[in-house]
Amino acid sequence: METLRQILSPDFLLRNSVYTSVLIGFACPLVGVFLVLRRLIFMGVALPQISSTGVAVALSLPLWLGMDMSGHDSQNAHVLAFAGSIAFTLMAILVLAFLERRGRGLPEGRLGTAYVVAAALSILLLSKNRYAELGWLDLMKGEIITVSNFDLTLTAIALALVLVVLGLFHKELMLVSFDRTLAVTLRKNVVFWDALTYLLIGFTVSMAVLSVGPLISFGFLLIPPLTAHLFARTMRQFTIFASLIGGVASFIGFWIAYQWDLPIGPTDVVLLGIIYALSFVVKKLAFLFQSKSKR
Amino acid sequence: MSEPVITLDGLAIGYDGRAVLSGISLAIARSSFTAILGANGSGKSTLLKTLLGLQPPVAGRIHFGSPPVFGYVPQTVELDPLFPLTGFDVALMGTYGRVGPGRFPPHAERQLVHDCLRATAADGFAHKKFSRLSGGQKQRVLIARALATRPDVLVLDEPTAGVDAAATHNLLEFISQIHAERKLTILLVTHDLPLVRKHAQQIVWLHQGQVLHGTVAELFTPERMAEIFEMELG
Structure with missing residues (x-):
């Protein structure tokens, strides 16, 4: 409990890391819900990886241009990394969505190729960048330790924006995801609403990757919605449960990691996996119990 | 016949510019019950998608009295x-x-x-x-x-x-x-002939690249049915 008191203290040294982690935990499942419902889980794996390659490319640019990066301030680096992340993510989403709409070829094959090439490219860039040790190797591993006030503010604003857009246009985003034909007959601009859905996913993934790395981003995009889906009866429940599971797990994960000196991101993901497994067992037991009662 | 709610004028439907069915000219009357019949792959779904605006016609035009x-x-x-x-x-x-x-x-x-x-x-x-x-x-x-x-x-x-x-x-x-x-106005796509006979007033029968159009009494005569099914068997 002493650790918990420390974490909750306003003077806690890593408080920005806690806030960032919890923000990502709450926000990622909100767009993850659409990835799961649209059966785009593979896209959820590939996008964070592509996004992190964007970060790697953006941070390698000054090196390639012969600029000295040793004295640059973290705000510029963060903005540069965000630009790289969002550019790569949106470009990948546009290309993948376009190919998806054409309906030709093997979508899983395309996503798998994008994932593995992006991962390999990140490793290559890291191996040739002497600033890798300055922090973004930690980012790739999911170490959420050095989060500045600027980083935290940027993350909070971006995720609040995502939340507002999702809240305002949930009805339209749900309609085009569930029944495109109905959306067309109701004269909705399905291309615009599809684009907005992908934009929200891309934006959230970029922010999450920049804050917690690709592995953890994927974990928070996927596992909370899958867990919530076991129990949710309505879309409202599905969205709220997923977000709550993500937010609470990220806080408890941070607590466990701090208590036992573990890397935060991987601890969060393993915790989410345990919650999912336990929920699955509880659901099965409840089903068996109900079946027996009926007999 | 009351005023048409949808009129198809020399319509050709299909995908990627290739017509599955062409030369479709007919009118759907307001408040009518029309059944669209045809075997699998005859173009029923393509016709429906074109009517609903989900895909553009390959040729010809669709007129609406007022956009329905x-x-x-x-x-x-x-x-x-x-x-x-x-x-x-x-x-x-x-x-x-x-x-x-x-x-x-x-x-x-x-x-x-x-x-x-x-x-x-x-x-x-x-x-x-x-x-x-x-x-x-x-x-x-x-x-x-x-x-x-x-x-x-x-x-x-x-x-x-x-x-x-x-x-x-x-x-x-x-x-x-x-x-x-x-x-x-009802447009019903189905395979079920007995139900169509009982409920529909007009039939649009998509058959081997042709579009047969008429009332139930006109199309469900023994001669026409024999003709259609012989064509289908052939």
Whole structure:
């Protein structure tokens, strides 16, 4: 409990890391819900990886241009990394969505190729960048330790924006995801609403990757919605449960990691996996119990 | 014949510029009950998609008296069971054409959805998860959704597919009833000849690249049927 008191203290040294982690935990499942419902889980794996390659490319640019990066301030680096992340993510989403709409070829094959090439490219860039040790190797591993006030503010604003857009246009985003034909007959601009859905996913993934790395981003995009889906009866429940599971797990994960000196991101993901497994067992037991009662 | 709500003028339909069917010229009268018949791959779904504006015609034109509101009832297999939506949630989507972005459906629209669910006898199970409903129950919810659009034309894409015989009978009786009560124009895509004979007034029969069009009395004569089925067997 002493650790918990420390974490909750306003003077806690890593408080920005806690806030960032919890923000990502709450926000990622909100767009993850659409990835799961649209059966785009593979896209959820590939996008964070592509996004992190964007970060790697953006941070390698000054090196390639012969600029000295040793004295640059973290705000510029963060903005540069965000630009790289969002550019790569949106470009990948546009290309993948376009190919998806054409309906030709093997979508899983395309996503798998994008994932593995992006991962390999990140490793290559890291191996040739002497600033890798300055922090973004930690980012790739999911170490959420050095989060500045600027980083935290940027993350909070971006995720609040995502939340507002999702809240305002949930009805339209749900309609085009569930029944495109109905959306067309109701004269909705399905291309615009599809684009907005992908934009929200891309934006959230970029922010999450920049804050917690690709592995953890994927974990928070996927596992909370899958867990919530076991129990949710309505879309409202599905969205709220997923977000709550993500937010609470990220806080408890941070607590466990701090208590036992573990890397935060991987601890969060393993915790989410345990919650999912336990929920699955509880659901099965409840089903068996109900079946027996009926007999 | 009353004024046409949809007129097809030399229409050719297909994909990627290649016509599956061409030279389609016919008129769908307001308040009529038209069945679109044809074997698998005859172009029924393509015709429906073209009428609904989901894909452009390869050639020719579609004229609407005034742009109609389509109440579309898809095949239930087209809707992903992964979505945790209740029957009411699904039916409520019918009102989204009138409720602008960023707004929640107001009380009056929700009341309309309740009325539509009651009219289709779906109010008893509308609170249940849509994916857990039977085929016939899903169709009733989807018809309620289509009615909630306040449609001029009700378009039903094989509504009896995957529905047992008793439910099929009830469903078609019900569609005939709302056609009579609300004077709706109905376009029904189906394979089921006996049901068409009983309920439809006009037939559009897509057959080996040809479009046969006429009333039930004109097309369901022994001579025409023998001609059609000989062609089909041939």
